[in-house]
Amino acid sequence: MTTIQYTPPTFRHKLSAMLAETRLRLINISRYPGQLVMEFIIPIVFAAMPMLLGQATAGDQAAANFAANTGTANYVAYLLIGANVFTIVSGAFWHIAYWVRFEQETGTLEAVYITPTSSPVLIAGVCLYSAIRSTGTAVIAFLIGCLIFRVNPFQGDIILALLFLFVGLIPLYGIAFIFGAVVLKIKESQSVLNLMQWLVSFLMGIFFPVTVLPPFVRFIAQLFPPTWMVNGVRSALLGVGFFLETWYLDMAVLWAFLLFAPLFGIWVFTRTEGNLRGNQGIGQF
């Protein structure tokens, strides 16, 4: 009797498939060098606008006025950090939430879904790619920005800042999965993603401390992990002050998000995916 044997993939197989997905995307983006260069420039230009506006309106008093409201006179680094964390948030939305739609349009989504690699493994590969691409470009853009505006980038607790950045990425990607599910459902979703990236960026305070927001809006803002991430990075580097006074309490909040958001995001995503398989199919666009 001839039967076909099937051995389920081991953790190593899954890890290898995940890294292949990451590698594929890195090779792909490396073939668009112009786009990568733009990713270094955009956050600097983005931060330069409020920076120059501040200098134009407050003149020599710009740093002092800024310090009175934010806790640091280093408004250049403050705004550069905000603009660069924004590119990371934006990257999460476009690299992860929009991933499914993009693959539907190019026709490759069905090609990867007919392989034995599960969608959470593929998603993990896409997240790793997004993390490498957006943190890499954000760090480089921050260094270039500091060089252009003559600010020392190596101040404060850099290790703690990076810790806030990396711990904050995971719940951010969890939220991106939820929007990924929305994208699967409503297809023509560019406008929703555009709106969401700006809304989240506004709430996390890319150019201002969230303490200046009205209490209810501030409460909403603090439900988003990026708000804690950007404030953690600023507090570690510039000493603007943690929301809960100490770094470990703020970090604990991010860890709570970290434990909840990705699981919830993947659950929502795979459920939506299952519903689609039950009707028109995952590759339908």
Place this chain on the structure above:
Amino acid sequence: MTIPVRIENLQKTYQTKKRQGLFKSSVRQVDALKGVSLEIERGEIFGLLGPNGAGKTTLIKILTTLLLPTNGRAFINGFELTKQDDAIRATVGCMLMGERGLYWKLTGRENLVFFGALYHLPPAARARRADSVIERLNLGEYADRPVETYSSGQKMKLAFAKALINDAPLLILDEPTNTLDLPSARELRAVVRELNQQGKTVIYTTHIMAEAETLCNRVAIIDRGEVIAQGTVPALKESIGQETVIKLEGVIPTQASTAVASLHGITRSAITSVNGHNQLTVVTPNQTAVLPQLIQTLSGHGAILQKITPEEVTLEDVFIAHTGRTLAEDTAQ
């Protein structure tokens, strides 16, 4: 021995929402598969034939786990659909969507190695398997160029190579010769035959009946979500009995072809347009008796006949005999 594919009463109903104003919508149901049952034996090249929209792609998408059936069961390589989907995916090689299932910024080789990883091949085995598939399909000349620089035929060949990367015992090929020129299509069919001789079972969908006739051991003709006929090609041809086919070409007005349909002694007739001319295909058990009556009726309704050819029965005629329509007519729609 495990039967590679066993399908029992598979049904699929799509639900589509139709907007009626800003907040209202109505749900429309489309029965894409209406209880399909099939068995495909090991070592067969099994053709799934039918016009566009017949349900072939829906069936293929269900068999490749992309879609869930509304009802029914299927076993692929002995694994039950919806319960052992990972095992099914690992043991099937698929070519769906043709050239669209490739990453165009990557080279052909990079694509193959990537898909090898998704099929959980170890890194060294991926590279070896990619090399062997590239050699077998003569892709070497352009395997290290980005796919975006390929011709349409080269992309189709690479998509076929991708289906071979996991060396699966069952291949599902959905219209693999679409967009290929004649020599490339012939070459691809030869590789399919060779793989089949080496023991692979193949499901081959096409709307080109002649392709199925030359390649497939058995075929199933699907129309409007149902299998209307299945068997070996000679058996299907015999199934339309002692009937023969007459093809009439010329200028044939609609009223003339309608009049022919109601003539005594004609089983089925269907009309198509070829290069500005009409071609009327008539299936009849008695060619000699029917022919004079046929010519008289057509002439009487304004038809100008230029060519009358009694022909051998083809799978296309089998389709006409079962549906009363030609495949070209349905595909064009």
